[in-house]
């Protein structure tokens with residue numbers, strides 16, 4: 584069966600031809616899909632689509648066609664919600680006051696520990712449905728609300744099941760070093776040893792995660808502890824990514840470069856010196872403006888400085904119940920343009936090919952090229968700049984692996 588998306592007003596291939604056409608834009612472009620792969624990308628003039636019982640044609644005139652969006656940083660598996668502390672935060676409550684009122688990450692950890700595997704899967708499914716309706720076809724998905732071996736494994740198993748059952752593809756990341764659990768409040772080294780000696784070897788052996796992530800920040804896992812954990816992960820064959828320099832400069836971006844991490848995420852407090860280090864590395868900088876907005880912060884990541892220095896920048900939702908309850912990459916693209924002054928072109932790159940690089944999938948997804956997996960969005964809008972401009976705009980059709988998953 585052949586599927587032809589014909590005569591798109593703008594076809595965003597994301598295969599940069601030169602600086603003047605960063606998005607590899609083809610005006611009046613067509614794309615041919617056979618099985619689950621893209622077999623041809625060309626000008627609409629180059630093909631005469633014949634409709635027969637083996638060929639389906641979608642008339643994309645008046646539409647923009649792009650790769651499926653990629654969300655390279657999410658925490659989609661959790662129980663409950665935390666709008667209560669959001670209300671308190673707006674009234675000026677501090678982090679400690681929120682914790683004392685029963686909020687904060689520990690409240691999510693308690694609920695996730697109490698839930699069984701099925702409950703975790705059922706709670707995450709509607710979030711994946713919403714991600715999909717916003718045009719996302721692949722996400723990186725983290726554990727990190729278990730903070731003990733049993734529950735971290737349960738979360739990773741939930742991610743595995745969701746990946747099998749849901750059209751969205753999930754790339755699993757082990758985030759045992761998200762926070763210190765209550766039972767290790769007074770014994771941080773004990774928890775770090777537990778991660779290194781028990782959790783990581785088990786997760787690697789059972790192949791439950793592709794990446795290991797650490798919340799690298801003073802007061803949580805500092806430079807030295809993060810390095811020890813990530814080195815162990817690397818020696819066990821896992822890829823590396825970091826929650827880096829979110830609140831204060833903590834040498835986390837530097838550590839990402841030292842360990843050749845796939846991505847350093849947040850970076851609101853990155854130093855100029857570390858921007859230069861990132862620019863001379865393969866590490867992708869993943870920025871998440873909705874998180875800063877949700878916690879009523881004022882310091883956003885220096886997107887302009889990073890991009891102007893030559894750093895590869897991706898955008899992600901950071902979907903989580905505490906600090907970023909959003910499933911929409913198009914909204915994040917709007918925020919990136921409006922708050923961080925990224926251009927619409929940069930926002931598109933950041934949610935497609937650059938995000939694919941942050942999860943080491945550029946050979947499969949992130950662009951529309953012959954041989955790549957057919958992950959595609961069709962947007963009924965006049966031009967690509969329309970998406971960040973129209974806050975909350977949604978795609979008309981979402982295709983994953985050659986199949987229409989949302990229409």
Ligand SMILES: [Zn+2]
Pocket residue numbers: 656658826901903
């Ligand atoms: Zn996060």
